Amino acid sequence: MLKRLVVALGVGLLAAGGVAVAAHAYGAALYLLITGGAYSVGVAFERWRYTPPPPRIGNWRPTGERFLDPGSGKMIEVYFNRDTGERHYREEPDQD
Numbered sequence: 001m002l003k004r005l006v007v008a009l010g011v012g013l014l015a016a017g018g019v020a021v022a023a024h025a026y027g028a029a030l031y032l033l034i035t036g037g038a039y040s041v042g043v044a045f046e047r048w049r050y051t052p053p054p055p056r057i058g059n060w061r062p063t064g065e066r067f068l069d070p071g072s073g074k075m076i077e078v079y080f081n082r083d084t085g086e087r088h089y090r091e092e093p094d095q096d
Helices: 002-022 026-049
Strands: 062-070 076-081 087-091
Touching: 002 026
Parallel strands: none
Antiparallel strands: 062 076, 076 087
16 A cells, blocks of 8 residues: 555656656756655665565474464465574465
C-alpha cells in the first residue's frame, strides 16, 4: 500500500514537472523532476535490493513453521541451516 502511494506521488511529481517545463518555470520543473524521479527510482531500487536471497547450498531443512505474509498475502515457509544457525523465509508455490 505504501509503495503504491510513493510511486503515485513520484509519477505525480514527474507530471507536475512536465507541466512546469511547458510553462517555462524551469527552476520548479527541475525540482519536481528530480524529486519525482528519486521517488520512482527509490521504490524500484528497494524492490530489487531488499529481495531476500535464495538459500545457499548447504544443510537447509524446513522447520515446519509457516505463516501468511501480511504484505504480500503469500504463504511463507521457514528454513533453518544447522551448520550456520541461519534462517531463511521462502515463499511457497501456489497450490492451485
